[in-house]
Amino acid sequence: MFIVNVEGAIYKEGKWLLIRRSEKEEHAGGSLSLVGGKCEIEGVSSDILERTLHREIYEEVGIKVTRVSYVNSSSFVTDLGDHVIDIVFLCHHQSGVPYPKSVNEVDEVLWFTTNEIASHTKLPVFLKKNIKLAAALLNELSN
Numbered sequence: 001m002f003i004v005n006v007e008g009a010i011y012k013e014g015k016w017l018l019i020r021r022s023e024k025e026e027h028a029g030g031s032l033s034l035v036g037g038k039c040e041i042e043g044v045s046s047d048i049l050e051r052t053l054h055r056e057i058y059e060e061v062g063i064k065v066t067r068v069s070y071v072n073s074s075s076f077v078t079d080l081g082d083h084v085i086d087i088v089f090l091c092h093h094q095s096g097v098p099y100p101k102s103v104n105e106v107d108e109v110l111w112f113t114t115n116e117i118a119s120h121t122k123l124p125v126f127l128k129k130n131i132k133l134a135a136a137l138l139n140e141l142s143n
Contacts, residue, residue, distance in 0.1 A: 002075070003084045006053045007036030009134035010065055012093035015111035016131055019061065019100075022107050032110070032123055034088065034130065035060050053089055060106050063096035069141065071134045074126065090134045090141075 010017040018032045037056035039048055050068055057065055071088040078084060100106040112120070114135045118128055 001083070003078075003082055004039040004049075005036060005084050005086045006039065006049050006056065007034035007086060007088045007130070008053055008057050008065060008068075008091040009034055009071060009088055009130060010057070010063075010091045010093055011134070011138060012111070015113055016117060016134070017061070017093070017098055018110050018112055018117075018127075019106045020108040020110065022103065022105050024104050032120075033127065035106075037105075049087055050089075053091070057091070058101075060100075060102045061098040061109055062101040063098045064094040065091035066094040067092040069137060071130060071137055076126075088130045088134065090137050 008017075017035065019035055021031050021033055035057050036053065037060070039052045042048060045051075053068060054065065057063060067090075069090045071090050073085060073087045075083065075085050098109040100108060114131060117123060117131045120128075
């Protein structure tokens with residue numbers, strides 16, 4: 001059985017929003033990541049990925065996003081051995097000023113350019129790849 005996780009590559013004015021995960025988090029505490037979280041069991045529903053994404057972004061950093069587009073999916077195993085399917089979406093900042101709204105999940109919010117992310121020595125390869133793919137999609141959608 002997989003956990004289904006969604007993440008937003010949130011874009012605004014040439015920068016991407018990353019969070020420093022809370023040290024209290026069971027998986028990857030203290031690391032930089034995109035904003036997102038797990039889908040909850042809902043029975044029969046529609047647009048669960050998109051609704052989960054909007055909810056998690058608002059719960060964690062207090063902002064609203066718009067123009068949500070699929071970027072890619074992958075799988076990984078958490079520090080606790082849970083198997084996760086991770087789906088990344090390109091999102092545009094719509095309203096609000098991001099802040100660590102959920103202090104149990106977020107220690108800090110940061111904005112980085114695509115180049116800053118690509119050259120950052122402490123970011124995981126998968127995060128750099130997700131931003132690279134999101135930036136390419138952003139460029140494609142802009143043309």
